[in-house]
Amino acid sequence: PDSSPIARSWNGRPTDDSSPAVQFMKSRIERLASRWTIAGERMRQKVALRTPSQLRVLLYPGVLAGAGGQRLARMVEKGGPLGELVQWADISASFFILGHNLIRAAPGRGSCPIQGPIPFDLIYTDYHGLAHLRGAMGLSFQHYQCRFRILDSFGTEPAFNVGEYARKRGYTTMWGSWGLQPLQYMTMFPHTPDNSFMGFVSEEVGDGEASRSQRKENIAVVYGKQAYMWQGKERYLEIISRELEIHGTVYQRDGQPSPLPSFVTNHGLLAQDQLQRLLRRAKLFVGLGFPYEGPAPLEAIALGCVFLQPRFHPPHSSVNNDFYKGKPTMREVHSQHPYTEDFIGKPYVWTVDMDNTTEVQEAVRAILSLKVDPFIPHEFTCEGMLERVYAYIAHQDFCSLSVPSWPSEDNLAMRLGPLGQSCVAVCRHTALRCEPALFHHLNHPTAFQKLGLTCASTEQEVDHLFPAYSPWGRRCSLQQDSLLYSCAGGHPSYRRLCPCRAFQPGQVALCPGCL
Numbered sequence: 001p002d003s004s005p006i007a008r009s010w011n012g013r014p015t016d017d018s019s020p021a022v023q024f025m026k027s028r029i030e031r032l033a034s035r036w037t038i039a040g041e042r043m044r045q046k047v048a049l050r051t052p053s054q055l056r057v058l059l060y061p062g063v064l065a066g067a068g069g070q071r072l073a074r075m076v077e078k079g080g081p082l083g084e085l086v087q088w089a090d091i092s093a094s095f096f097i098l099g100h101n102l103i104r105a106a107p108g109r110g111s112c113p114i115q116g117p118i119p120f121d122l123i124y125t126d127y128h129g130l131a132h133l134r135g136a137m138g139l140s141f142q143h144y145q146c147r148f149r150i151l152d153s154f155g156t157e158p159a160f161n162v163g164e165y166a167r168k169r170g171y172t173t174m175w176g177s178w179g180l181q182p183l184q185y186m187t188m189f190p191h192t193p194d195n196s197f198m199g200f201v202s203e204e205v206g207d208g209e210a211s212r213s214q215r216k217e218n219i220a221v222v223y224g225k226q227a228y229m230w231q232g233k234e235r236y237l238e239i240i241s242r243e244l245e246i247h248g249t250v251y252q253r254d255g256q257p258s259p260l261p262s263f264v265t266n267h268g269l270l271a272q273d274q275l276q277r278l279l280r281r282a283k284l285f286v287g288l289g290f291p292y293e294g295p296a297p298l299e300a301i302a303l304g305c306v307f308l309q310p311r312f313h314p315p316h317s318s319v320n321n322d323f324y325k326g327k328p329t330m331r332e333v334h335s336q337h338p339y340t341e342d343f344i345g346k347p348y349v350w351t352v353d354m355d356n357t358t359e360v361q362e363a364v365r366a367i368l369s370l371k372v373d374p375f376i377p378h379e380f381t382c383e384g385m386l387e388r389v390y391a392y393i394a395h396q397d398f399c400s401l402s403v404p405s406w407p408s409e410d411n412l413a414m415r416l417g418p419l420g421q422s423c424v425a426v427c428r429h430t431a432l433r434c435e436p437a438l439f440h441h442l443n444h445p446t447a448f449q450k451l452g453l454t455c456a457s458t459e460q461e462v463d464h465l466f467p468a469y470s471p472w473g474r475r476c477s478l479q480q481d482s483l484l485y486s487c488a489g490g491h492p493s494y495r496r497l498c499p500c501r502a503f504q505p506g507q508v509a510l511c512p513g514c515l
């Protein structure tokens, strides 16, 4: 698998190349190599004369470190989470294609890559790696922290990020309180706009393969690599099995009886390319409610499946759900995969109450009466990912002491929210996106005037909901700590001032003309 140079983008000491995790990433990079190369060519044409200088980039996946890393490596072949590995592989490929100088290291192997003055312009790591590196760097961490980028699948909202504020207001969690710029956290999906959306690539149907992929069989593939994810879902699956043959890819020990209902054909955990072959034949990909927000539904939709998933009522969040408990976000997850519901939707994505037999049955029948072509949002193609990585490298500078200048002020669409609403929701109502890098333009008394508000008093305070207006007493509140500018968060006493912007079709991270 090392035949092309890109495959070597995950080679290199001191990562353990024989580990199943590294093998997974390398085979993914190799499989996508020709797509990356074509996308790289298109990118070069788009940004012809604006090639940024070659950067030295350290990739430091803490997820592979220590006992946790060994556990993950063991689980790679037994149905454990692979989403993070997908993302690390794709980031590695993106930097390679954009011509940067990559250095990979895994914590706990060989000597620490950070000693003395650090020789890297950028350091990509995750929360585990961040803790390792801070330990190794001691006091110099503060000086270099602006060069860090943290892969943080589910995101970190500003209220959880500022240690003292989090302690005072009850937002302390085991992950937050690092005090980095919120945009230094990079998420798997465009969750809170307070963080940068890094994403990954969804494998698409290649040229000439489209017609083959349309020869669909009456098959549903169930999303869930481990048997526990299927528990209590028998009725839901049985209803679907009346219309379609049900297939699973659940890890199963040799010689053990299948833990799945008798009507299921289980293939065992499949290699990614084999899973894709199965999805190509299938009409439906069935969500069971867990795992949350992973890559697989996008892959299924890209291979011509419809994704059927459960709605959560009430929504799952850190308040009521063990998986989200302790994650530094208040986000409410209203279905298994909100991105697919909100950004893709019907006919590709159907969200149902899985306990409502009639609703499930009607949805499956309606889906079977449709002809649905493979679909992939631009932001999840190689080219879409390269655009984002390029734009972040070219424009995001967290080491500068001046206010952010990207996106430029021309992109600002100022909005006054109704009581109780977050800026995420306020901007979404007019098909815009909250842009935290524009907050500083409206953290000023004139912003209230422009919105037609008269202030009886104006104060600067430390509160992640500010700038905001309170009709009771006509109080105008400005933000005192720029780290607390937050698109997330709402309160019944406040009307928030929101910095919205437009975005490119299929690329929510970038405003029009912002590459």
Ligand code: U2F
Binding pocket: 080, 081, 082, 083, 084, 086, 153, 188, 225, 249, 250, 268, 269, 270, 271, 272, 273, 275, 291, 292, 293, 294, 295, 296, 297, 299
């Ligand atoms: C998510 O992690 P998961 O690994 O559970 O995410 P999935 O969407 O299931 O799939 C990850 C990859 O696993 C591949 C599939 C995906 O690219 O092609 N795969 C496979 O190779 N063989 C199989 O038989 C089945 C799938 C998420 F990404 C993490 O951030 C979360 O921690 C986790 C829990 O919510 O969910």
